[in-house]
Amino acid sequence: MINNSKKSLWIQIICICIFIIAPFLLIPEHHSAGPSIAGINLMLLKNLVANTLLVVFFYFNYYILIPLFYAKKYPRFILYFLISGFLSLAPPLLVESRNVSPKTHTHAHNPKNNFEDHEREVRSGGPKKHGVKHLEDDLFLFLAVFIISIALNLQARIKQSEKEKLAAELAYLKSQINPHFLFNTLNNIYALALKKSDDTANAIVKLSGMMRYNIIDAQSEFIEIEKEIAYISSYIELQKIRIGETAKVNFSIDGMEHKHQIAPLLLISFIENAFKYGVNPEIESIIQIAIGITNNTIELKVSNKIVPVSIVDNTKTGTGIANVIRRLDLLYSGKYHLQISHTDTDYTITLIITIK
DSSP, rough: OOOOOOOHHHHHHHHHHHHHHHHHHOOOGGGGGEEETEEEEHHHHHHHHHHHHHHHHHIIIIIIIHHHHTTTHHHHHHHHHHHHHHHHHHHHHHHHTTGGGGGGGTTTTTTHHHHHHHHHHHTHHHHHHHHHHHHHHHHHHHHHHHHHHHHHHHHHHHHHHHHHHHHHHHHHHHHHHHHHHHHHHHHHHHHHHHTTTHHHHHHHHHHHHHHHHTTTTTGSEEEHHHHHHHHHHHHHHHHHHHHTTTTTEEEEEETTSOEEEEOOOHHHHHHHHHEEEEEBBBBBBEEEEEEEEEEEEEEEEEEOOOOSSSSSSSSSSSHEEEEEHHEEEEEEEESEEEEEEOOSEEEEEEEEEEOO
């Protein structure tokens, strides 16, 4: 459950390297000339072995022991914990035992050196107490690594739970939006069929493309801005077929050369809202829709005249807008600006989303 992104892996590698080479940097100076094997200082070797084993134990505990605990496999958890604890602490103690005995023989021919060694042992409590002190230090470090790995695992589980909860909420909000658009569009085609309009077949083709987008493309968390705009264009074309010359629709796109991704079905509710409240067969009106794309922003501006609605629409556009705002909060928190201007005659929204 540790984040295994490239950046995270590099951070883990650096931390592991620092932890393992710490003995080179932190070993006391008076130990540098101590007993050695094949020219390798025993205290340094002991610390290197201990730190390396603690790194192995950290990942073993993170990926094996903690999942066993959460799975309520307590006997196996205890057995593996005791075995891993022994394997983590015993090898350093074995090296430590080699670090104690040679002291009384290193300068046996020199009484002065023997006396100095004895004095150092007395001041430190003797070799036995010195070894116990190192065991206490190793045990403390072992438990610290154990607790840290538990804390990191718990943090990762909380983040994963929050991510799954967020995904579930976003899926719910998206499911509330999709039927809304399809319902309206089917109503439009039904109206064309009643009129026996020549545009009915073209409208069905447009609807087919929209349904394909809803069923396949819109299931992704993010989609290419070109596909989202193509979906919007199909919707506007269907609306233009429906309203005919009743309202003038100006739709412009600027900056399509910039390749961005956006959450699907995020812009369409604002556009659909303009067609719902800005069109009346008996009143001429104008709907302005402009999408601008730059290196780091996507901007949508929609404005329409507010006219009396002659046909009651039972779909809940207001709920759709509220859902989109909630999705904006979840997906682009702190990275979007929504301004709504509402007068007795005009309604304008400006949405600016900052893209990485």
